[in-house]
Amino acid sequence: MVYITIIVCSILGIILGMNLPTISYSYSGYLAIAIIAALDSVFGGLTSVLKKNFDIKIFVSGFFGNAILAMLLTYLGEKLNVDIYLAAVIVFVGRMFTNLSIIRRIYIERMAKKYETRRNSKKKTEG
Amino acid sequence: MKGKIIMLITIGIICILLSGVMFVQFKSVQVIEKSGIEGMNNAELRTEYAEVKAKSDEIQAALEETQKSIEEYKTQSTSTQGTMDLLKEDVNKANCDIGYTNVKGPGLEIIISDSDRLVSYYDLLFAINELKYAGAEAISVNDIRVVNTTFISNIQDRFLIMDGQRITSPYTIKVIGDTKYLESVINIKGGLKEYIQDNGMSISYSIKDEVHIEKYKDLIEINYGE
Structure with a gap:
């Protein structure tokens, strides 16, 4: 049910995005940083789902909060003539990799467990 | 749920x-x-902008220079167009006046020759002066053009010297001007003809539709006047 919602809504979003007008150059930087922040939240959410401590409130607030904060920081950086968006990119992408590695580890552990249990059951039937 | x-x-x-x-x-x-x-990002844009600006400045300077020279040429051409014609006219007129050009026109050919008495330099000067008085525009004696530096003199009362050249009788005076006035100055009582004949010389003249007077062949040098 959740997967169907995700796929359908993603396709809807793609169609919507294709038909929306393009944004100007000066705003595309903000949008890019917001996207990265949102992606970070999504990966964080995936991790928490796998860890079984997913909270929709935390996910939603993180999704929007991170995106808005990242945009604000980018704006501030532009005003200060400091490339703050680089810090945001590093933090978010770094966290994405951390989350990805956690997800990977969880899946590998699960697969290893499955493999182990299958071998054990095989042994039991043989023995 | x-x-x-x-x-x-x-x-x-x-x-x-x-x-x-x-x-x-x-x-x-x-x-x-x-x-x-x-x-482009900001840094790229900045360098690009600086390059373009430098190029534009260069082009602007070149353009300004070109425009300036065009302006110069324009003023020159407009002024020269007018002045050239004027100058040409002036030069032609001046050459005509001082005797640097061949001239032709209606006039008289007067021949004064020795008879009972030799023609003296002052007779010729008198004749030239009379003709100038009648409005002569160009005069030559034996094809030597009379200009404002022309002199006629004598050496040992025997040779007549005109502008450094010896001239001999008969003296042919060609003159361009109003033939009526020129004729009258010769024929008038107490005029040139009477004067020459009274002093024992002979004079004859003929009216011509076209008299050719050659240009002054030497250079008029002006060393002292400014």
Whole structure:
């Protein structure tokens, strides 16, 4: 049910995005940083789902909060003539990799467990 | 159950938002990359701008210079166009006046020759002066043009010297001017003819429709006057 919602809504979003007008150059930087922040939240959410401590409130607030904060920081950086968006990119992408590695580890552990249990059951039937 | 539906709706909205925004961004980036300069970052733009500005300054300077020279040429050409013609006219007139050009026109050919008495230099000077008085425009004696530096003198009362050249009788005076006035100055009582004949010399003249008078062949040098 959740997967169907995700796929359908993603396709809807793609169609919507294709038909929306393009944004100007000066705003595309903000949008890019917001996207990265949102992606970070999504990966964080995936991790928490796998860890079984997913909270929709935390996910939603993180999704929007991170995106808005990242945009604000980018704006501030532009005003200060400091490339703050680089810090945001590093933090978010770094966290994405951390989350990805956690997800990977969880899946590998699960697969290893499955493999182990299958071998054990095989042994039991043989023995 | 209710909580699950809310969660699904939330996740759906977030998915729509994320994928929509991402594709908007993809499209924008594609468009920006195509249009070149809008896709550059600040540093690139700055260097590009500096380069373009330097080039533009250079071109501006060159343009200004060219325009200046065009302006110069324009003023020169307009002024020369007018002055050239004027100057040419002036030069022609001046040459005509001082005797640097061959001239032709209606006039008289007067021949004064020795008879009972030799022609003296002052007779010729008198004749020339009389002709000038009658409005002669060009005079020559034995094809030597009379100009404002012309002198006629004698050496040992025997040779007549005109502008450094010896002249001998008969003296042919060619003169261009109003033939009526010139004739009258010769024929008038107490005029040239009477004077020459009374002093024992002979004079004859003929009126010509076209008298050719050659230009002054030496150089008029002006060393002291300014």
